[in-house]
Amino acid sequence: MAQSKPYSRLNVSDRLFDIGNVLFMIVVLIVTLYPFLHVLALSFNDSVDTVRGGITIFPREFTLENYKVILTKDSLLTAFVVSVSRTVVGTILGLIACSMVAYTLSRRDFQARKLVSVILLLTLYVSGGLIPVFLLFRDLGLLNTFWVYVLPGMVGAFYVFVIRSFMDNLPHELQESAKLDGANDFGIYARIILPLCKPVLATIALFLAVGQWNSWFDTYLYNGSSPHLTTLQFELVKILQSTQTSIEQARFNNVAQQAQFVSPDSIKMAITIVTIVPILLVYPFLQRYFVKGLTLGAVKS
Amino acid sequence: MKANTQAAQPVPGRKAGTNRFWFVFKQQKLLYLMSMPFVAWVIVFQYVPLWGWTIAFQNYKPARSFFEQEWVGLKHFRELLQDERFYLALKNTLAMSVMGLIVGFTVPILFAVLLNELRWKKFKSLTQTISYLPHFVSWVVVAGLVYKMLSLEDGGLNQLLMWLGAIDQPIQFMAKGEWFWGIVVLSDLWKEMGWNSIIFLAAISAVDPHLYEAAKVDGAGRWRQIWHVTLPGIRAVIIVLLILSIGNLISIGFEKQYLLGNHLVVDYAEVLDLYALKYGLQLSRFSFGTAIGIFNSMVALLLVFTANALFKRYSNESVV
Numbered sequence: 001m002a003q004s005k006p007y008s009r010l011n012v013s014d015r016l017f018d019i020g021n022v023l024f025m026i027v028v029l030i031v032t033l034y035p036f037l038h039v040l041a042l043s044f045n046d047s048v049d050t051v052r053g054g055i056t057i058f059p060r061e062f063t064l065e066n067y068k069v070i071l072t073k074d075s076l077l078t079a080f081v082v083s084v085s086r087t088v089v090g091t092i093l094g095l096i097a098c099s100m101v102a103y104t105l106s107r108r109d110f111q112a113r114k115l116v117s118v119i120l121l122l123t124l125y126v127s128g129g130l131i132p133v134f135l136l137f138r139d140l141g142l143l144n145t146f147w148v149y150v151l152p153g154m155v156g157a158f159y160v161f162v163i164r165s166f167m168d169n170l171p172h173e174l175q176e177s178a179k180l181d182g183a184n185d186f187g188i189y190a191r192i193i194l195p196l197c198k199p200v201l202a203t204i205a206l207f208l209a210v211g212q213w214n215s216w217f218d219t220y221l222y223n224g225s226s227p228h229l230t231t232l233q234f235e236l237v238k239i240l241q242s243t244q245t246s247i248e249q250a251r252f253n254n255v256a257q258q259a260q261f262v263s264p265d266s267i268k269m270a271i272t273i274v275t276i277v278p279i280l281l282v283y284p285f286l287q288r289y290f291v292k293g294l295t296l297g298a299v300k301s
Numbered sequence: 302m303k304a305n306t307q308a309a310q311p312v313p314g315r316k317a318g319t320n321r322f323w324f325v326f327k328q329q330k331l332l333y334l335m336s337m338p339f340v341a342w343v344i345v346f347q348y349v350p351l352w353g354w355t356i357a358f359q360n361y362k363p364a365r366s367f368f369e370q371e372w373v374g375l376k377h378f379r380e381l382l383q384d385e386r387f388y389l390a391l392k393n394t395l396a397m398s399v400m401g402l403i404v405g406f407t408v409p410i411l412f413a414v415l416l417n418e419l420r421w422k423k424f425k426s427l428t429q430t431i432s433y434l435p436h437f438v439s440w441v442v443v444a445g446l447v448y449k450m451l452s453l454e455d456g457g458l459n460q461l462l463m464w465l466g467a468i469d470q471p472i473q474f475m476a477k478g479e480w481f482w483g484i485v486v487l488s489d490l491w492k493e494m495g496w497n498s499i500i501f502l503a504a505i506s507a508v509d510p511h512l513y514e515a516a517k518v519d520g521a522g523r524w525r526q527i528w529h530v531t532l533p534g535i536r537a538v539i540i541v542l543l544i545l546s547i548g549n550l551i552s553i554g555f556e557k558q559y560l561l562g563n564h565l566v567v568d569y570a571e572v573l574d575l576y577a578l579k580y581g582l583q584l585s586r587f588s589f590g591t592a593i594g595i596f597n598s599m600v601a602l603l604l605v606f607t608a609n610a611l612f613k614r615y616s617n618e619s620v621v
Binding site: 120283 | 322325326329331332333334335336337339340342343344345346347348349350351352353354356363412415416418419420421424427428430431432433434435437438439440441442444445446448449450454455457491495522523524556559560574577578581582587590591594595597598
């Protein structure tokens with residue numbers, strides 16, 4: 001095809017390509033980062049001053065007042081504690097459950113292996129839907145309890161299969177020799193297999209933790225009438241919806257009513273930042289694990 | 302000691318007959334103990350709700366037991382098919398899931414290809430790391446950011462467009478129904494593009510570098526290298542992931558629509574799940590809501606099969 005192109009001309013077009021590509025990536029970076037930086041700036045800006053508008057990525061009148069306001073608000077403090085607890089408890093329970101089931105599935109000699117796999121596999125494709133699940137939780141007495149956050153999602157079929165495929169790649173001789181040393185099946189799992197599974201467990205822990213930390217709909221649906229079980233994300237949803245109300249009311253120009261519903265912008269932004277920060281703290285530590293994990297998956301398939 | 306007793310037992314394979322099951326069962330009782338409680342768990346939380354589908358065929362009254370319920374056949378489904386709002390929700394669901402599939406699948410491939418072409422490695426890994434970031438924040442936060450960016454008074458997009466002179470008056474994006482689908486699809490793209498590109502990048506890194514050398518010798522420019530080496534090189538991964546994401550059409554979800562929607566755009570934002578929530582659960586019409594849920598599953602399955610059939614017809618690869 002393009003055999004006859006002179007090398008120098010090719011080089012110019014190559015360079016143009018590179019420049020265009022770098023510019024494109026810079027646009028991507030700006031589009032990704034700007035909203036975060038803007039919100040960060042607003043959260044540190046004096047809330048009265050914010051109303052004047054025109055703030056980009058630097059606060060104009062720096063203050064910690066917004067954070068002081070939200071950190072002394074009782075409902076938000078409760079929400080923070082509940083969010084942290086459900087994340088910690090949910091992640092730990094989920095890791096134990098998923099890794100234990102995964103271990104039994106990785107044992108080729110396990111009698112019920114097929115049965116357990118099929119039961120788990122089907123859950124990836126079928127689900128009962130909103131209302132049957134709601135009724136089940138009601139019948140089990142899970143409504144308005146902390147446990148509705150951590151129990152239903154404890155055994156995630158997808159996570160079980162990911163951990164199991166990692167275990168399948170561990171050298172089999174390890175288990176044999178442990179058995180000869182007198183370890184029972186549980187001992188092999190706890191003392192030999194789990195320590196070797198650190199990379200995959202870290203990845204799954206990240207997924208579980210992010211899922212727990214970020215979910216709000218279960219609070220809305222099952223614990224909406226229990227203020228002591230509220231979560232940070234749910235509080236943020238409530239605040240966001242008050243913003244929507246203001247959009248609707250903007251049509252009627254009812255300023256007094258608007259002010260009543262809407263908390264100052266800067267305070268909203270401070271809550272947003274508080275819900276993002278924990279993820280940002282964990283993310284760099286676990287990043288290498290999940291990139292490696294996903295990469296391996298791609299190369300294999 | 303223990304090792305001795307174990308070695309003395311006959312190997313399971315050698316022992317035939319009906320006792321074998323119980324023999325192995327006893328030997329593996331710890332494995333059973335480690336898995337069966339969780340299997341029971343899955344049955345309770347994932348399978349029991351399927352049984353709940355029966356209430357779509359009843360006039361479900363919470364106070365009555367299963368045998369005391371009044372069976373009404375397809376009444377709720379007929380009611381559903383006569384409701385105009387149902388068709389609206391169906392249209393929105395189909396539109397947003399198909400648009401989301403097209404955009405959400407092709408752009409990450411493009412992004413991965415372009416990332417791979419970056420020569421300055423530090424810049425490449427920085428861009429990559431930052432592009433994953435939005436994947437980890439919740440839809441609640443993303444919806445808040447979208448509202449902020451598109452807002453009338455202080456929104457970044459309005460400011461930019463005014464500055465560029467593209468518009469004279471700020472646009473109230475979130476109040477215009479006809480923008481809603483686009484806003485949902487683009488904010489989804491913003492959130493997941495980087496994350497979804499990881500797997501393509503990995504596949505690209507597995508492409509044989511000699512092929513690029515050969516293409517260069519043949520005088521291929523960068524675009525030609527991408528077209529003739531990179532894309533064919535990751536073709537298998539693209540197909541596998543396309544099938545997977547077609548499978549994910551099932552989970553259309555409603556989080557984005559719930560969080561980004563408002564009363565002004567409700568005609569474009571209402572999807573089947575939201576419809577079930579609003580006209581089923583919130584009004585305590587459990588039977589009607591369940592009927593919507595069943596219909597939702599059927600639509601999802603239909604989407605998957607249609608997509609799969611189209612895919613089979615227009616590609617030479619044999620899949621599924």
